[in-house]
Amino acid sequence: MQFLLEVVEILTNYVRKTFDRSTKVLDFHHPHQLLEGMEGFNLELSDQPESLEQILVDCRDTLKYGVRTGHPRFFNQLSTGLDIVGLVGEWLTSTANTNMFTYEIAPVFVLMEQLTLKKMREIVGWPEGEGDGIFSPGGAISNMYSVMIARYKYFPEVKTKGMAAAPRLVLFTSEHSHYSIKKASGENGHNNLDSVHNRTKCLFPLVFCLQGYVPMFVNATAGTTVYGAFDPINEIADICEKYNMWLHVDGAWGGGLLMSRKHRHKLNGVERANSVTWNPHKMMGVPLQCSAILVRERGLLQGCNSMCAGYLFQQDKQYDVAYDTGDKAIQCGRHVDIFKFWLMWKAKGTVGFEQHIDKCLDLSAYLYNKIKNREGYEMPQHTNVCFWYLPPSLRGLPDGEERRERLHKVAPKIKAMMMESGTTMVGYQPQGEKVNFFRMVISNPAATRSDIDFLIEEIERFGNDL
Amino acid sequence: MQFLLEVVEILTNYVRKTFDRSTKVLDFHHPHQLLEGMEGFNLELSDQPESLEQILVDCRDTLKYGVRTGHPRFFNQLSTGLDIVGLVGEWLTSTANTNMFTYEIAPVFVLMEQLTLKKMREIVGWPEGEGDGIFSPGGAISNMYSVMIARYKYFPEVKTKGMAAAPRLVLFTSEHSHYSIKKASGENGHNNLDSVHNRTKCLFPLVFCLQGYVPMFVNATAGTTVYGAFDPINEIADICEKYNMWLHVDGAWGGGLLMSRKHRHKLNGVERANSVTWNPHKMMGVPLQCSAILVRERGLLQGCNSMCAGYLFQQDKQYDVAYDTGDKAIQCGRHVDIFKFWLMWKAKGTVGFEQHIDKCLDLSAYLYNKIKNREGYEMPQHTNVCFWYLPPSLRGLPDGEERRERLHKVAPKIKAMMMESGTTMVGYQPQGEKVNFFRMVISNPAATRSDIDFLIEEIERFGNDL
Numbered sequence: 048m049q050f051l052l053e054v055v056e057i058l059t060n061y062v063r064k065t066f067d068r069s070t071k072v073l074d075f076h077h078p079h080q081l082l083e084g085m086e087g088f089n090l091e092l093s094d095q096p097e098s099l100e101q102i103l104v105d106c107r108d109t110l111k112y113g114v115r116t117g118h119p120r121f122f123n124q125l126s127t128g129l130d131i132v133g134l135v136g137e138w139l140t141s142t143a144n145t146n147m148f149t150y151e152i153a154p155v156f157v158l159m160e161q162l163t164l165k166k167m168r169e170i171v172g173w174p175e176g177e178g179d180g181i182f183s184p185g186g187a188i189s190n191m192y193s194v195m196i197a198r199y200k201y202f203p204e205v206k207t208k209g210m211a212a213a214p215r216l217v218l219f220t221s222e223h224s225h226y227s228i229k230k231a232s233g234e235n236g237h238n239n240l241d242s243v244h245n246r247t248k249c250l251f252p253l254v255f256c257l258q259g260y261v262p263m264f265v266n267a268t269a270g271t272t273v274y275g276a277f278d279p280i281n282e283i284a285d286i287c288e289k290y291n292m293w294l295h296v297d298g299a300w301g302g303g304l305l306m307s308r309k310h311r312h313k314l315n316g317v318e319r320a321n322s323v324t325w326n327p328h329k330m331m332g333v334p335l336q337c338s339a340i341l342v343r344e345r346g347l348l349q350g351c352n353s354m355c356a357g358y359l360f361q362q363d364k365q366y367d368v369a370y371d372t373g374d375k376a377i378q379c380g381r382h383v384d385i386f387k388f389w390l391m392w393k394a395k396g397t398v399g400f401e402q403h404i405d406k407c408l409d410l411s412a413y414l415y416n417k418i419k420n421r422e423g424y425e426m427p428q429h430t431n432v433c434f435w436y437l438p439p440s441l442r443g444l445p446d447g448e449e450r451r452e453r454l455h456k457v458a459p460k461i462k463a464m465m466m467e468s469g470t471t472m473v474g475y476q477p478q479g480e481k482v483n484f485f486r487m488v489i490s491n492p493a494a495t496r497s498d499i500d501f502l503i504e505e506i507e508r509f510g511n512d513l
Numbered sequence: 514m515q516f517l518l519e520v521v522e523i524l525t526n527y528v529r530k531t532f533d534r535s536t537k538v539l540d541f542h543h544p545h546q547l548l549e550g551m552e553g554f555n556l557e558l559s560d561q562p563e564s565l566e567q568i569l570v571d572c573r574d575t576l577k578y579g580v581r582t583g584h585p586r587f588f589n590q591l592s593t594g595l596d597i598v599g600l601v602g603e604w605l606t607s608t609a610n611t612n613m614f615t616y617e618i619a620p621v622f623v624l625m626e627q628l629t630l631k632k633m634r635e636i637v638g639w640p641e642g643e644g645d646g647i648f649s650p651g652g653a654i655s656n657m658y659s660v661m662i663a664r665y666k667y668f669p670e671v672k673t674k675g676m677a678a679a680p681r682l683v684l685f686t687s688e689h690s691h692y693s694i695k696k697a698s699g700e701n702g703h704n705n706l707d708s709v710h711n712r713t714k715c716l717f718p719l720v721f722c723l724q725g726y727v728p729m730f731v732n733a734t735a736g737t738t739v740y741g742a743f744d745p746i747n748e749i750a751d752i753c754e755k756y757n758m759w760l761h762v763d764g765a766w767g768g769g770l771l772m773s774r775k776h777r778h779k780l781n782g783v784e785r786a787n788s789v790t791w792n793p794h795k796m797m798g799v800p801l802q803c804s805a806i807l808v809r810e811r812g813l814l815q816g817c818n819s820m821c822a823g824y825l826f827q828q829d830k831q832y833d834v835a836y837d838t839g840d841k842a843i844q845c846g847r848h849v850d851i852f853k854f855w856l857m858w859k860a861k862g863t864v865g866f867e868q869h870i871d872k873c874l875d876l877s878a879y880l881y882n883k884i885k886n887r888e889g890y891e892m893p894q895h896t897n898v899c900f901w902y903l904p905p906s907l908r909g910l911p912d913g914e915e916r917r918e919r920l921h922k923v924a925p926k927i928k929a930m931m932m933e934s935g936t937t938m939v940g941y942q943p944q945g946e947k948v949n950f951f952r953m954v955i956s957n958p959a960a961t962r963s964d965i966d967f968l969i970e971e972i973e974r975f976g977n978d979l
Contacts, residue, residue: 051597059518062514077832099860109621109852112621113619139520139576141604151580152589185848191843215675226822272824335612358944358952378654382848390571393568394562459831
C-alpha cells in the first residue's frame with residue numbers, strides 16, 4: 048500500500064505540472080533514442096523481477112518521455128485536456144476492475160450506462176422510452192455498429208447465412224467523412240469504393256437501384272475530422288425517407304454540440320437519424336475512451352449481435368436478466384467506459400457541459416477572428432480553425448507550383464520545431480488538392496485566450512525564417 | 514488536488530478490504546432496488562452540478578454496491594484478481610490519457626507495445642524478427658481481427674470491392690469454441706452457420722470444395738471457455754497445410770500457459786498458427802482489458818486495415834513514421850492497454866508469470882482431487898474444474914428426466930444464495946445435453962487452498978437442503 052501511495056505522489060505531481068504553463072508539453076526523442084535506453088530507461092522486458100523502487104523509476108520515466116495531453120497548450124488531437132473528476136472516475140474504474148457483460152458483476156455500472164444512454168437519446172430528441180445504445184471502444188467501432196445494425200435491419204438473415212443472403216449493398220458518405228465509415232463497410236463485406244460517393248452535392252440511389260444494387264445506408268457527418276463541417280442532416284433525411292435508407296449521423300466530434308442551446312442547431316434533423324455516434328471523450332472532455340452508439344429502434348442491437356452464450360447470459364438467474372446488456376455488444380468482455388462520464392456529469396451537471404462546449408467554440412471564434420486579417424494567414428475553413436501560415440519568404444510568390452510545394456513543407460517543419468522545443472502541439476494535414484495546413488481544434492477545458500495567443504506566437508517564431 | 518487525495522483514500526481502503534476475507538464479495542441488490550435509490554444513492558443525472566463532497570459519496574456508493582472482483586473468493590469469471598502493480602499501471606495510463614494511434618502522442622507506450630508483442634511472438638515460437646500484432650479491446654475483437662486478416666490474405670480485393678470479390682468462404686470451429694468466432698464470421702459477412710462444423714471429430718474441407726465453397730479458416734481453441742479444453746493444434750495444422758487454410762489459435766483463456774514450462778505443451782503446435790489471440794487479462798491476471806492478436810506474417814495487419822488517413826498518419830513527420838502503428842487497427846482512437854502489462858512484466862519478470870500460472874493450475878488440481886471422490890459431486894471435466902453438486906435429496910434418484918430437471922435448478926439456486934449472502938461467486942452454465950453445472954476457474958493470484966475449501970463448504974452449506 049506504501050508503494051501505491053508513492054505512485055500517487057508521482058501522479059499528482061505530474062497532474063500539477065501538467066496545468067503549469069512553464070512545463071513543457073513534451074520532451075521529444077526519436078524512437079531509436081528511447082529504444083537505446085535514455086538515461087537508463089530500459090524498455091526491454093526481462094526474465095527476472097525488478098524491485099519496486101525500480102518500478103517507481105519506470106513510472107517516472109514513462110511520464111517524463113510521454114506527451115502531456117492535458118497541458119493547456121496541447122491542441123494536437125480532438126481529445127485533449129485532463130478533467131480531474133474524470134480522472135478520478137478512471138482510477139475508480141480500474142480499482143473496481145470489472146467487466147460490462149452482466150448486471151451480476153457490474154450492477155452499478157450497468158445501470159449508470161443505461162441511465163446515461165437514455166439521457167443522451169433524449170438530448171438527441173428521440174421520443175421518451177424509445178431507443179437503445181451501448182458504449183464502445185471508440186468512434187470507429189461505433190460507426191461499425193451502425194453499419195452492422197443497418198444491414199441486420201434490412202437483411203437479418205445475413206447474420207446466419209452470410210452475405211450471400213443479401214443483394215449488393217451500397218453505402219453513401221461524403222469524401223470528408225471519417226475513414227471508419229469506409230472501413231466499416233469493408234469489414235462488413237459490402238463496400239464498393241466506387242459507390243462511396245461524395246454526397247455533399249447529390250445522391251444517386253436511384254441510379255444504383257437500376258444497376259441492381261440496393262442503396263442501404265447514408266452517413267451524415269456532424270463535425271468532420273479535419274474541417275469540423277456539418278452535413279445538412281434534414282436534407283439527407285428527406286432522401287433517406289424517400290428511398291428507405293438507414294440514416295446514420297456520425298457525431299463523434301460534433302455530437303457534443305447537442306449539449307449547447309446555442310450551437311445544437313448545427314445538428315438540426317439529428318432526431319430523424321436511425322443511429323448516432325457520439326464521443327464524449329472528444330468535445331466534452333471526458334478521458335479516453337468514451338464513445339456511444341445510439342440506435343432509435345429498440346431491439347436491433349440485441350437482435351444483430353446477440354449470440355446467447357449460455358455460460359454468460361444464463362436465463363435462470365435470480366434477477367431481471369434484461370439488465371445483462373453484454374449480449375448486445377460485438378465485444379465479449381467490455382471495459383467500463385461509463386463511470387468517468389457519469390461522474391463528470393454529476394459534477395458538472397448538464398449546464399456544466401454546455402458551458403464547456405460554449406467556451407471551446409468561443410475560443411475557436413477568438414482564434415478565427417485573430418488571424419482572419421493578420422498578415423501571413425490564409426484560411427480554408429473555420430469551425431475547426433484550419434489555416435495556412437505563410438512565412439514572409441512565401442508571401443510575395445504568385446500562386447503556382449513553387450508556392451504550393453514550399454507551402455506544403457511549412458506546417459510539418461513548424462510542427463517538428465514545436466515538438467522539439469516542446470512548447471505546444473497542433474495538428475496539420477493535406478486535404479484533397481490542398482497542401483498541408485494547420486488544424487486547430489479546441490476541446491481542452493484548461494485552454495484560455497492566452498494559450499491561443501501563444502500558439503500564434505510560436506507559429507510565427509518558428510515559421511518566420513522558413 | 515485535495516479532492517484527488519480524498520478519492521485515493523477511498524480507493525486504498527477499498528483495495529485493503531478487498532484482500533480481507535472477512536469482507537463480503539458483494540452486497541447484492543436487485544436492479545429496481547438500486548434504481549429506486551438505495552440509502553440516497555441517486556443514479557439519475559441532473560442539470561445542476563453536485564458538490565465535490567457529494568461526488569465523494571457517489572464514489573463510495575459505487576464501490577459499495579459493486580462486486581469485488583479482486584476478492585480471493587471471487588471465482589465468477591475468467592478475469593479475476595487485483596494486481597497492485599497492474600492497478601498502478603492503469604492509474605498512470607489514465608493520468609497520461611493518451612491514444613495509441615501515433616508515436617507522436619504516445620511515444621513510450623507505442624514502443625512498449627512493440628517490444629511486448631515481440632516478446633509474446635518469441636514465446637509463441639515464431640522465428641525472431643517475424644510477425645506482427647496489436648492490442649485490441651478484448652478477445653472477441655482479437656478473434657475478429659484474425660478472420661479479417663485471413664480474408665485479406667486470400668482475397669485482398671475484398672477490402673475495396675466488397676464480398677462480391679470473393680467466393681463463398683467457409684470457416685471451421687468446434688462447437689465449444691468461443692461465440693466470438695461465429696460472431697466474427699457473421700460480422701465479416703461470410704458466415705454460414707451450417708458450415709461451422711464440429712471440428713473435434715473431423716474436417717470436411719474437401720466436401721465444401723466440391724460444392725463450390727472455399728474453406729479458408731480454421732479456429733483451434735486453446736482453453737475453451739467452459740471446459741478449458743485444448744484442441745490438438747498439430748493435427749489441425751496438418752489439415753490446414755494440406756488445404757491451404759488459415760490456422761488461428763484462440764488462446765484468449767489458455768494462452769497464458771505459454772509462460773509455463775510445465776504446462777505449455779498443451780499448446781504444442783501453436784508455432785504453426787497464422788494468428789494467435791492471447792488475453793493477458795485472463796490467466797495472467799492483468800487488469801481489464803488487455804488482449805493481443807498476434808500475426809505470423811508481417812504486413813498483413815497493415816495491409817488489411819490501413820486507410821492512410823492524412824490527418825493522422827502524415828508521411829512527412831520528422832521521425833520514423835513506421836512507429837505510427839494506429840493505421841493497423843480497426844479502431845481509430847485506441848486505449849493504452851499495454852502499460853499495466855509491461856509494468857507487471859517488469860515487476861514479476863517472465864518467471865513471475867510462470868509461477869502465477871503454475872499456482873493457478875495447482876489450485877485447479879487441488880480442487881479436482883478434493884471433490885473427485887467426495888460424495889455428491891459428479892464431474893464432466895477438469896481443466897477448468899466443471900462439476901455438478903448433487904444435494905442429498907437427489908443422490909438416490911435414478912438417472913432420468915426428474916433427476917435432470919431437479920439437478921438443472923441446483924447450481925442457479927446455490928449461486929443465487931451465494932450472491933445474496935455475498936460470501937463467494939462462481940459461474941455455472943448448461944452445455945449441450947448437460948444440465949447446469951458449476952465452472953470453477955482460477956486466475957486470481959490472491960486465492961489459496963483455503964479459499965477453495967471455503968467454496969466447497971459454501972456449496973454444501975447452501976445446497977444441502979435443496
